[in-house]
Amino acid sequence: MSTLTKLALGAMGRLRPKPAKGDATPKIALPAPDKAGGMPLMEAIAKRHSAREFAAKELPLPLLSSLLWAANGVNRADGGRTAPSAMNAQEVDVYVALPSGAYLYDAAANAMLLVAGSDLRRVTGYQDFVDEAAMDLVYVAHHSRMKMVPVGNRESFASAAAGAITQNVYLFAASNGLSTVIRAWIDRDAIAGALGLGHDQQVLLSQTVGFPKG
Ligand SMILES: Cc1cc2nc3c(=O)[nH]c(=O)nc-3n(C[C@H](O)[C@H](O)[C@H](O)COP(=O)(O)O)c2cc1C
Numbered sequence: 001m002s003t004l005t006k007l008a009l010g011a012m013g014r015l016r017p018k019p020a021k022g023d024a025t026p027k028i029a030l031p032a033p034d035k036a037g038g039m040p041l042m043e044a045i046a047k048r049h050s051a052r053e054f055a056a057k058e059l060p061l062p063l064l065s066s067l068l069w070a071a072n073g074v075n076r077a078d079g080g081r082t083a084p085s086a087m088n089a090q091e092v093d094v095y096v097a098l099p100s101g102a103y104l105y106d107a108a109a110n111a112m113l114l115v116a117g118s119d120l121r122r123v124t125g126y127q128d129f130v131d132e133a134a135m136d137l138v139y140v141a142h143h144s145r146m147k148m149v150p151v152g153n154r155e156s157f158a159s160a161a162a163g164a165i166t167q168n169v170y171l172f173a174a175s176n177g178l179s180t181v182i183r184a185w186i187d188r189d190a191i192a193g194a195l196g197l198g199h200d201q202q203v204l205l206s207q208t209v210g211f212p213k214g
Helices: 003-011 041-047 061-072 151-176 188-195
Strands: 027-029 092-098 101-106 111-116 135-142 179-183 201-210
Touching (some): 041 151, 061 092, 135 151, 135 188, 151 179, 151 201, 188 201
Antiparallel strands (some): 027 111, 092 101, 092 135, 101 111, 135 201
16 A cells, blocks of 8 residues: 555544454464574674565564564563663564564564454554565553553653664564664554553554565
8 A cells, every 4th residue: 555545544534443353363372482503693784774665565574573582572581671661661562464464473472362363564654665575573662560650651661662663673584684673753652552552551663573575
């Protein structure tokens, strides 16, 4: 769908998901993430960049599992995560929009939980490439987990935490030959509606990830 069409539909409040491809499973148990190897950190940083051309090809589940773990997985016995959060509130949830449905990444269970049985990739942003890339991540702040953070700081702290997650994804992508771009040009109401979010949840950012085109 073109950006112009998306803008028009968005203005009318009618930017909607399309039917899912394949079966949407209520819970996808992820394979154990590969926590070893990869590119040396300085090389991955040297290669980090935004890209906006994606192949219409899905990510294999083991790669998706490692990507989500790198993004915001549990990396310590005490439940600590790969990305920081103010007072360890762990308030940012990662949603994964796939052709088969939209899922919430459950880091503790290393699983993806179905939240919408539709393909809502095209709802995750005004840019056309988001419709066909392997997946679009959506970062959502859960304000009820930030009770210890002063109200006026909650959005900025959650945005900072989401930024750390996006950089983890950038570095994972650089290390694994994937393309990615963080996106703030999004219709937050359309995404919140499609994901069925509650009043204490706030859509912050989206990020497309997939194989490069060609
Ligand atoms: C907060 C934020 C929002 C962004 N929003 C978008 C966006 O909506 N669409 C897009 O294509 N790129 C977006 N970008 C990516 C920037 O355009 C990109 O990082 C910048 O051009 C520098 O390119 P580089 O990432 O390759 O270094 C965003 C970046 C940030 C940090």
